[in-house]
Amino acid sequence: MLVKWMRCGVVDQAGFDRGQRRWAALREQPGFRGQGGGWSRAQPGVAHLFAFWDGRRSYDAFMAGAHDGMAAAQQGSYEMLSVSLFEHRLDVKVGFLPTFTDVDVLRIALCKVRPDRVEHFTSMQQRVWNPAMAGSPGMLRGVFGQGPGNDFLVLSLWNSATERGKYREGAVARLSERAELDADVLSVAGDVVDVVQAWTV
Template sequence: MLLKWIRCAVGDRDLFDQGQQDWADLQGVPGFLGQRGGWDTDASSIAHIFGLWAERGSYQAFMRGPHDLLAKRQVGTYTDIDVRVYETLQIIGHSPGDVAGREMLRVARCEIYEPRISHFTDVQASVWNPGMIRALGFQGGLFARRDANEFLVVTQWESAEAHNEYRREHFPRLHERAEPTRDIQFMIGHKIPLEAAWYVPPTT
């Protein structure tokens, strides 16, 4: 499964919002597994969009086919764009679900010291994933990889309050067990309240 992360720098949020809703036509594209996104809480002019694809073949077929026609509808609604595609390594509980209420995404992009990659991926499966699954308000997530040492953890939460509770009640113990400071060369995190109007359900 592929995870596509799109980050856009936006001048006019209303104009971008209208353009983003036009991506509803993704539903029905073979191999498409859903899309969601929202505005970064720490940078209100940055929009994040995440799309899921069943495998690389269906994604590449989409990029060769209807992508450009859909993308034309949003030309001029952003000033800069960064697109990254990751291979999913682990599903945390289950894939993130529908966007229905106050859901938010927590995103962590990590660059790992090469000798520590095996340890980092092992503790994601044995420590972090079970710890998050037990937390109230956790709604699924993905652990994915791009290039040799770049990893992405995307988790969906019922609300910012649910994630804050996890940080207070579970995170310190999990952090102590996982020892991430020995693995991580660089990390940046984002909190993204989801825009329900940007959600595109998967192709059925």
Template sequence: MAHIFAFWESRAFYDSFMARSHDRLASAQSGTFKDAQVKLFEYRFDVKTGFEPRFTDADLIRVALCRIHEERVEHFTLMQEKVWNPAMAGSPGMIRGMFAEAPEQEFLILSMWRSAAEHGKYRTERVERLALRAQTEADVAALSGDIVDMETSWTV
């Protein structure tokens, strides 16, 4: 499985690419992959410091996709800002990340880490306590995600 993240300067640039170049590039890649899933998220805020789509200093990426109960979206977003974000920002191995939103109450939390060991320290020491404090179980209708080991030769 491969995860490909693309970041666009603006929605206008994305729309222009989709209208002018996407089909030509996609047809050239025909047969090189199967079961592609594509989702478009709108940036909401940083996790830790100013997010930039630079992956050369990260060895691991944690991506979480969350579908939130409609009546809990405001609470979920607030808890990301007030509970989860400060906790991740305080973890020495966490470099930077972002929180983004898609239609249908779906959210992406992407965090970049120096190493799997650093991410492991954060996970084992804090996640259960933070989830209780943030009432995450009441907010989340569905959760999926992955730990992505960086393949530096794939970064552009």
């Protein structure tokens, strides 16, 4: 599975929102599995979107075909767009499905991992982080993906911001130490996203 992460600096929120609703046509695209997103809590005017595809072949076919026509509806509503692609490596909780209808908030973590620590980092994700998140009330599901170089994405889907806050307060420092996170990573950047259900495809 291929995960596409889009970050948009939006200048016309109403126009962007209207355009985002038109991506419902993605349902007709071969290999498309789902899309959702919303507004950043930390950065006003920044939207995060996640799309899921069977693999690179179906995604490339979409980009070469129908994409530009769909994207035209949002022209002028944003001034910055960055796109990152990640290959699925692990589920966070068993049986990940790219659905957002029951999701209130998303938690994004982008980890730049030291080249000689990739194997250890991936092992700790499987043995330490995943079980801890999977056992947290309110954590619905998530995905762990690898991007270009040694960039890794951890995306977790939560049914409430309150439950995600409890996990963060109680577990992150302890788990980081146990997983030797500081030895594995060069940097960790993250965000919390309030899901807009009207953008769910």
